[in-house]
Amino acid sequence: MDNKHLWFLNDLNPKQKEICISDKNLILTACPGSGKTRTLTYRLAFLSTIYSASNKLNIAITYTNRASEEIKSRLLSLDIDLRNVWGGTIHQFCLEFIIRPYSMYSKRLSRGYRIIDEFVQNRYVNEISKKLQIRLGFNENPFAYPAVVEEYNKRLEESKEIDFNMILQLSHDLLSQNDFICKNIASLLRTVHVDEYQDTNELQYQILGSIFRENNTIRYFFIGDTNQAIYGGIGGIAKNKKELDSLFGTDFEVDRLDGCYRSTQRVINFYSKFQIDSSIISSESELRDMTGVITYDRLTNKNNISNKIAAIIQEQLESGVPENEICVVAPRWWLLYPISKTLRELLPDVSFDAPDVTPIKYDPMNVFYLISQIKFSESGRYSSLRKRIAGEIISILLNDYKLALPDYVDCYFVLKCINSAKICDENGIETFTNTVETLMSLCKIDMEQEIYLKRAYIDFLNKVNERIDNYDLSIDMESFNKCFREKKGVVINSYHGVKGEEYTTVIAFGLLNGYIPYWNLVYGDYNKRVIETSKLLYVVCSRAKKNLYLISEQGRTTQKGEPLTPTEELVAGCEDFALN
Numbered sequence: 001m002d003n004k005h006l007w008f009l010n011d012l013n014p015k016q017k018e019i020c021i022s023d024k025n026l027i028l029t030a031c032p033g034s035g036k037t038r039t040l041t042y043r044l045a046f047l048s049t050i051y052s053a054s055n056k057l058n059i060a061i062t063y064t065n066r067a068s069e070e071i072k073s074r075l076l077s078l079d080i081d082l083r084n085v086w087g088g089t090i091h092q093f094c095l096e097f098i099i100r101p102y103s104m105y106s107k108r109l110s111r112g113y114r115i116i117d118e119f120v121q122n123r124y125v126n127e128i129s130k131k132l133q134i135r136l137g138f139n140e141n142p143f144a145y146p147a148v149v150e151e152y153n154k155r156l157e158e159s160k161e162i163d164f165n166m167i168l169q170l171s172h173d174l175l176s177q178n179d180f181i182c183k184n185i186a187s188l189l190r191t192v193h194v195d196e197y198q199d200t201n202e203l204q205y206q207i208l209g210s211i212f213r214e215n216n217t218i219r220y221f222f223i224g225d226t227n228q229a230i231y232g233g234i235g236g237i238a239k240n241k242k243e244l245d246s247l248f249g250t251d252f253e254v255d256r257l258d259g260c261y262r263s264t265q266r267v268i269n270f271y272s273k274f275q276i277d278s279s280i281i282s283s284e285s286e287l288r289d290m291t292g293v294i295t296y297d298r299l300t301n302k303n304n305i306s307n308k309i310a311a312i313i314q315e316q317l318e319s320g321v322p323e324n325e326i327c328v329v330a331p332r333w334w335l336l337y338p339i340s341k342t343l344r345e346l347l348p349d350v351s352f353d354a355p356d357v358t359p360i361k362y363d364p365m366n367v368f369y370l371i372s373q374i375k376f377s378e379s380g381r382y383s384s385l386r387k388r389i390a391g392e393i394i395s396i397l398l399n400d401y402k403l404a405l406p407d408y409v410d411c412y413f414v415l416k417c418i419n420s421a422k423i424c425d426e427n428g429i430e431t432f433t434n435t436v437e438t439l440m441s442l443c444k445i446d447m448e449q450e451i452y453l454k455r456a457y458i459d460f461l462n463k464v465n466e467r468i469d470n471y472d473l474s475i476d477m478e479s480f481n482k483c484f485r486e487k488k489g490v491v492i493n494s495y496h497g498v499k500g501e502e503y504t505t506v507i508a509f510g511l512l513n514g515y516i517p518y519w520n521l522v523y524g525d526y527n528k529r530v531i532e533t534s535k536l537l538y539v540v541c542s543r544a545k546k547n548l549y550l551i552s553e554q555g556r557t558t559q560k561g562e563p564l565t566p567t568e569e570l571v572a573g574c575e576d577f578a579l580n
């Protein structure tokens, strides 16, 4: 391969480059900002370039859709052909490579299935608990009751439904009972990269291991940071070399990246106080020696929090920080929604990339969500994305619902049907129902006969109507278009949602016992509490390049009216640090 095609490798430091072109099975650990994502992206670019004539796939499994979209857009900006690159979450991998192509080998899936979302799951669980006369307490997990689990599973099986978690279990079952499936999938792959591997759960490791054992020429890369393992509560584990060697039946190399290209040394020194496996991190950033701002505010009252944050944003913008380099974070979405609204009112000239309460909730595995995404997003733009979504709609109708579609139905046909459906400016729901009816009729699908598809449609409409009622939303087209509009500006997101991202200025509020750590840890094992809380603080604070504004606001209370107090681990971390 001519070196000029690999020009992008010059953007890496020698260690990153060595890892990028390595042909070993590797566990790569590194501190925040050390270039894990950059190295992973460039490795995909490298593999795609040197094996451009091969169909074998280079897989990147990411924790979130946002992360995989980020990697794909970085690859596109490097002008890399994405044909032999696949990126997505482990659930998407299982659906695309295991469940859809091999559902006929599963008793549970062979007659068709639909994936239910949280809305339907909650409805079922509430109905079942009521029927079984179980009164659920605040925050109580209904699945802790075996009778609920039994009834719930029975109900899903009867109605040919599966939930999100079952995707993994059913994939695992398909692989463990059918060696040929593992072999077939293994023959398609060249490399598998698992980003944020510290958040991988046991079942996910087993799925990946069983594919690898059928073809040990696949190269596996596990990339992560154990200090950022914030999903331990839902089963995330960073397996060590010995465990991975034994599961994959191979010899993994362990390597690490050092140096942080993101933050000032001062920010690093601050967040290092929350490190679990202590190691010294040096700044390699151009900002290295800058002082920036690190403050901790325990005096602002919750009623004044929007004014306080608006003033910080204003000051940052005036000092030249661009909008998209400022981020406001909180531990819970319900804390963020009201702030987004008031910040927009207080700063009408500023754009926000903020959570909006919209009629349609993100649910990319639902065929009706995908139909609405095409109908309500701008039609002239992102033609390759729209084509991909149309392909996904066909795949769900064929594979999940087991429908027979006429031969002429392809991506272009689906797009044409959806685009041609009548728009009703004052009524997004009517526009949506027109669209579904047009598409189904032109694809010769009789919804009255397809009861499972019909049920999914009704559930989708019910959810939209419920959101409109609960949040008092408008039903005009603008309200629906807003669901899919690309957002730009000051980012407003949750602590977990900003993992992997970076901003010049991070403003974090809601740093209170009960929110971080959450109640289950406040009353649980003390050591566990300290570890989990420190990891979350580490993740949040390490997003900042230069400025960090931390706020434990006053005036918030428990449901019983007890005042919430500042997060203890943060108070201790700030004690001997020279704050501004």
Ligand SMILES: Nc1ncnc2c1ncn2[C@@H]1O[C@H](COP(=O)(O)OP(=O)(O)OP(=O)(O)O)[C@@H](O)[C@H]1O
Pocket: 011, 012, 013, 016, 030, 031, 032, 033, 034, 035, 036, 037, 038, 039, 225, 260, 261, 262, 499, 500, 501, 502, 542
């Ligand atoms: N060799 C390098 N030279 C210059 N900048 C770099 C280099 N490597 C990484 N960076 C920059 O450092 C920043 C952090 O990189 P990246 O996001 O890949 O880190 P990370 O290890 O994935 O961080 P985190 O663990 O927090 O997600 C990015 O802005 C990236 O472009």
